[in-house]
Amino acid sequence: MGFPTFWGGVHPPQNKDLTRDKQIEPYLPAGDLAFPMSQHIGAPNAPVVAKGDKVKVGTPLGSADAFVSAPVLSSVSGTVKEVGPRQTVPGSFDTCVVVENDGLYEKEERWVPLPDYENCDPKEYLQRIREAGIVGFGGATFPAAVKFAPPPQDKIKWFIVNGAECEPYLNCDFRLMMESTDEIVKGTALLLRLFPEAEGVIAVENNKPEAIAALSESVARLGVKNVRVQPLTVKYPQGSEKMLIEALTGQEYVVTALPADVGCIIANVRTVQQCWRAIALGEPSTERVVTVTGDAIAEPKNVRIPLGTSIRELVDFCGGFKETPVKVLAGGPMMGMSMRSLDVPAVKGTSGVLALTARSTLLKRASACLHCGRCVDACPMGLVPSALDSLVLNKEYERFEAEGGMNCIECGSCTYVCPACRPLTQSCRDGKSFVMAQRKKRKAAGK
């Protein structure tokens, strides 16, 4: 039987076996933790603590007053050691709060369950979700409280819980679906109270039959109405918003719109689980599961860590490198970000650390385009990546925009299929950054 899917896309090797059956292991670091003030889409936090302040798990370290923002909370108890610029995952230097860890992991007393949460006005959930610092944990890191409060004219018909996890190598969502199944189902049911006319759909790629079975059993056992588990065709990038909407609702969706404009709210499985824990258990969102994997890692694992943990400490917990990696990525091989240093903190969007040797990377020199058209067939957004690449190389940014370059979702499918090894995704990324910077400049100049 065929399952819903989308046009285009690719089938890269899954390479999930290294950590697929590894249960999530908790790790509490002994060293200092660092908290970048910008870990989400939207306005960065302004630090609200200073050197010498005492903090606990759940203490806000920054204020998030802007509408599109989310507070950064401490995931550890201890003393603020420093507030200042530090290197972060992308390699840039951002304002960070560094906390000297006292090793006690004491939680702030004010974090208690939301009273009568099953019967209260569901709008109270939004305040709790915001205070708990919850963002989209699938990688987009959009503040969840903003996403769950669409304008009243948007009639929400589908509440889609994204368990596709189509990125090769990564298993953090799969393990969560296996080990926190009931929390995901309860979270879906709870959040559906915000959208009483919507159907809940937990969408999982069909290469995770155990997760599909566990979630289906949980929905039936808990007697949750109006939620179904939907298997999806295994194809990359099935988990991106546009592809999920098109596969599940049959509607065409343009990325310049918001999912709510076409009646959809999409939330990652971890986001939904974290919302349930914040509301029902009174838990701030201060940790996440990270898949540490790749053929250079001695003991690949799925690890639950406090946010702010040093990536170097996390890699050491996984036995360190058994071979020198030629590439270390934050995230998976398709959409992950190349890391320049391991001495950076894990943040809300860190789903994986992938360390690869030369054997498993394609470090070939790019050659001229062969006009084979493979990138066009692969692009799920219907773009012509080869043409966008030329436009960026020739600095023709207006034409890049006119040819739809800003619609690129940076999925990496074009780069993956290109026989000439052209860095097509990077060209699109560069083109988009340039156009965004120009727009910002024009806005600042009042034009």
Ligand code: SF4
């Ligand atoms: S052009 Fe963008 S959206 Fe299209 S395949 Fe390449 S990276 Fe993906």
Ligand code: SF4
């Ligand atoms: S896949 Fe590569 S070689 Fe083929 S048309 Fe696209 S850019 Fe050119």
